[in-house]
Amino acid sequence: EAGVTQSPTHLIKTxxxxxxxxxxxxSGHTSVYWYQQALGLGLQFLxxxxxxxxxxxxxxPPRFSGRQFPNYSSELNVNxxxxxxxxLYLCASVPTGYSxxxxxxxxxxxxSIL
Amino acid sequence: TQLLEQSPQFLSIQEGENLTVxxxxxxxxxxxxxxxxxxxxxxxxxxxxxxxGEVKKLKRLTFQFGDARxxxxxxxxxxxxxxxxxxxxxxxxxTQGGSEKLVFGKGMKLTVNP
Numbered sequence: 001e002a003g004v005t006q007s008p009t010h011l012i013k014t015x016x017x018x019x020x021x022x023x024x025x026x027s028g029h030t031s032v033y034w035y036q037q038a039l040g041l042g043l044q045f046l047x048x049x050x051x052x053x054x055x056x057x058x059x060x061p062p063r064f065s066g067r068q069f070p071n072y073s074s075e076l077n078v079n080x081x082x083x084x085x086x087x088l089y090l091c092a093s094v095p096t097g098y099s100x101x102x103x104x105x106x107x108x109x110x111x112s113i114l
Numbered sequence: 115t116q117l118l119e120q121s122p123q124f125l126s127i128q129e130g131e132n133l134t135v136x137x138x139x140x141x142x143x144x145x146x147x148x149x150x151x152x153x154x155x156x157x158x159x160x161x162x163x164x165x166x167g168e169v170k171k172l173k174r175l176t177f178q179f180g181d182a183r184x185x186x187x188x189x190x191x192x193x194x195x196x197x198x199x200x201x202x203x204x205x206x207x208x209t210q211g212g213s214e215k216l217v218f219g220k221g222m223k224l225t226v227n228p
Contacts, residue, residue: 004156033216040220042202042219042221043157043204043218045215045216056213056215090156092156102159103147103157103204103216104159105156105158107154107156108155108156
């Protein structure tokens, strides 16, 4: 069974630019979570999508947005990039929308803002 | 305010030593998960504990959920260099609105020196 895949693996952008990160969940999983892992801050919850709908979002500004497609893959969009957006962005999938289920993580996208 | 506090945050030990990692909160969790994250990879689930007082063993790793379901510990016996990584705890709790949320601690970075 293929795991969660994320692309790209690394990305370098400059302040003010926009970026789109992609995530393909494990086959059969309908729920996708996005996290930001900045140095020293642990995993900060960004967004949760289930069955194509946004179910919850963390304490991040509106320039962080995303969507989930009919095949359950997901995109995370970040507009007007700022230096503090430099982080590892992790995607995780779970079989259904219950948050107490184990999360299956991808290896992340390392985003660097210059 | 960090809902889940992990301690210590960093630990560097010699091969063969024992160690304990703590995950504490003032909130009650319906379940608690432990993950390990190696450099360049996403977190991988080690165990889920659900019942207060529950103890689970995974080879040299022993996980315990506090009786009141507010804290957990991970004990590693005879640590090996392969145990090196970031250990994260994550708890599921019920919000005031009645929905379930998953929150991660900041993690404990373990280095086991040969």
